Amino acid sequence: MSEHPxxxxxxxxxxxxxxxxxxxxxxxxxxxxxxxxxxxxxxxxDWPEGAASKWWLHHSLSALDKxxxxxxxxxxxxxxxxxxxxxxxxxxxxxxxxxWNRRYEPSIVARDTALKKRLAEQGVQVRSFNGSLLQxxxxxxxxxxxxxxxxxxxxxxxxxxxxxxxLGKPQALAAPASWPKGEALESFGLLPQLDWADAFxxxxxxxxxxxxxxxxxxxxxxxxxxxxxxxxxxxxGVSRLSPHLHFGELSPNQGWYAMDRQEHEPYLRQIxxxxxAHHLLFHFTDTPAKPLRPExxxxxxxxxxxxxxxxxKGQTGYPIVDAGMRELWxxxxxxxxVRMIASSFLVKHLLQPWQAGAQWFWDTLVxxxxxxxxxxxxxxxxxxxxxAPYFRIFNPIxxxxxxxxxxxYTRKWVPEIAGLPDKYLFKPWEAPANVLExxxxxxxxTYPKPIVDHPRARQAALDxxxxxxx
Numbered sequence: 001m002s003e004h005p006x007x008x009x010x011x012x013x014x015x016x017x018x019x020x021x022x023x024x025x026x027x028x029x030x031x032x033x034x035x036x037x038x039x040x041x042x043x044x045x046d047w048p049e050g051a052a053s054k055w056w057l058h059h060s061l062s063a064l065d066k067x068x069x070x071x072x073x074x075x076x077x078x079x080x081x082x083x084x085x086x087x088x089x090x091x092x093x094x095x096x097x098x099x100w101n102r103r104y105e106p107s108i109v110a111r112d113t114a115l116k117k118r119l120a121e122q123g124v125q126v127r128s129f130n131g132s133l134l135q136x137x138x139x140x141x142x143x144x145x146x147x148x149x150x151x152x153x154x155x156x157x158x159x160x161x162x163x164x165x166x167l168g169k170p171q172a173l174a175a176p177a178s179w180p181k182g183e184a185l186e187s188f189g190l191l192p193q194l195d196w197a198d199a200f201x202x203x204x205x206x207x208x209x210x211x212x213x214x215x216x217x218x219x220x221x222x223x224x225x226x227x228x229x230x231x232x233x234x235x236x237g238v239s240r241l242s243p244h245l246h247f248g249e250l251s252p253n254q255g256w257y258a259m260d261r262q263e264h265e266p267y268l269r270q271i272x273x274x275x276x277a278h279h280l281l282f283h284f285t286d287t288p289a290k291p292l293r294p295e296x297x298x299x300x301x302x303x304x305x306x307x308x309x310x311x312x313k314g315q316t317g318y319p320i321v322d323a324g325m326r327e328l329w330x331x332x333x334x335x336x337x338v339r340m341i342a343s344s345f346l347v348k349h350l351l352q353p354w355q356a357g358a359q360w361f362w363d364t365l366v367x368x369x370x371x372x373x374x375x376x377x378x379x380x381x382x383x384x385x386x387x388a389p390y391f392r393i394f395n396p397i398x399x400x401x402x403x404x405x406x407x408x409y410t411r412k413w414v415p416e417i418a419g420l421p422d423k424y425l426f427k428p429w430e431a432p433a434n435v436l437e438x439x440x441x442x443x444x445x446t447y448p449k450p451i452v453d454h455p456r457a458r459q460a461a462l463d464x465x466x467x468x469x470x
Contacts, residue, residue: 006032010100014248016208018169021129022099040082045107050363052332058190063207073173101131106285137282147283211244233335234408242367277371291383317450320400323413332366343380344394349457354381400426
């Protein structure tokens with residue numbers, strides 16, 4: 001135990017001990033380090049953690065506390081406005097400094113800027129670091145000095161920038177002589193009251209160790225087949241590292257340096273897409289609510305709570321869409337190819353605003369990341385940076401046949417139609433009556449009929465796009 005005033009290490013979306021720049025710098029001064037996490041939902045602006053992310057956060061904080069205790073420390077939990085909590089904590093402990101890794105969401109940048117000024121006025125040193133991205137958004141611009149809006153030149157540019165090799169994990173952490181009073185993790189109320197998250201623990205292991213295991217498994221077993229299998233939802237073809245990256249249990253540097261630059265370039269491009277999303281959010285702060293392409297503010301959406309609810313519950317009558325939405329509800333995650341199909345269906349077949357889909361994903365994804373979520377939905381809706389053209393409309397029948405040809409994924413998540421032969425699996429309404437009867441399907445009762453007709457919905461989407469342009 002140290003009798004000198006401590007420095008405060010403020011954990012945020014960097015819930016790890018290895019490759020943590022703020023932690024390393026806090027240790028270098030030789031003072032005691034007081035690790036703290038502040039639950040500040042109002043400070044998150046319009047985007048406090050969704051329900052699925054709260055489940056993850058609860059278990060990640062528990063894991064971090066356990067890891068800190070193994071170093072001779074622990075995690076102090078506080079609740080309330082972060083600026084008030086940290087200013088008060090500095091006063092109570094006489095802390096000489098506060099260290100943190102930056103976040104780049106608009107409301108967080110504004111809060112942190114004001115907090116730095118407040119703490120400086122108290123005579124407290126503040127130091128912040130980039131621990132969540134390969135490159136700070138402030139350091140990445142195109143040749144004209146403006147933000148990138150197209151991924152390919154962004155990708156080419158960041159490959160030429162130097163990256164920081166991952167930092168080691170401290171072997172011990174000097175604890176303060178006395179600990180301020182904190183909150184119990186259970187008082188945060190992060191675990192959902194409903195039973196819908198009960199199966200999450202079968203799918204995920206939150207925490208730094210869980211992230212390290214997931215990274216090792218992906219590198220050793222799957223990354224070599226990433227290009228061939230990443231679009232096949234029935235197999236483990238993707239990394240599933242996104243929630244660990246979102247909560248900072250893994251850093252992008254760790255993922256970057258774990259891969260071979262040439263052999264594993266397809267996966268490294270995905271890390272770069274994550275960078276691109278944060279680059280866009282930092283420079284175009286209104287995009288979580290407004291389209292980057294302003295002409296889309298005039299798009300004639302047709303909000304309909306009945307259609308939105310059918311999509312949310314996986315009851316659209318289009319099996320590949322329903323499979324994805326049910327996977328999301330059951331596991332807190334959805335395969336990326338199916339995310340594109342389900343998202344396209346909502347905004348183009350159903351003409352529901354992309355913001356409604358983004359809000360649902362935000363609440364139900366364990367990897368809900370404001371930058372990635374915003375970019376993904378604007379990409380599908382055709383209104384963002386480097387977006388898919390709006391008139392590119394996924395056919396949910398052929399997409400299912402192409403990417404789930406054997407039907408294993410769809411049959412797993414939509415078991416009521418599992419008995420259908422492959423020929424009709426993605427279009428059960430075309431199956432003859434005897435085929436439906438043999439499969440135990442009463443269309444419209446045991447499984448819904450399509451809530452929209454694909455050709456008509458496609459034409460309606462194209463007409464809406466034409467009306468916007470006109």
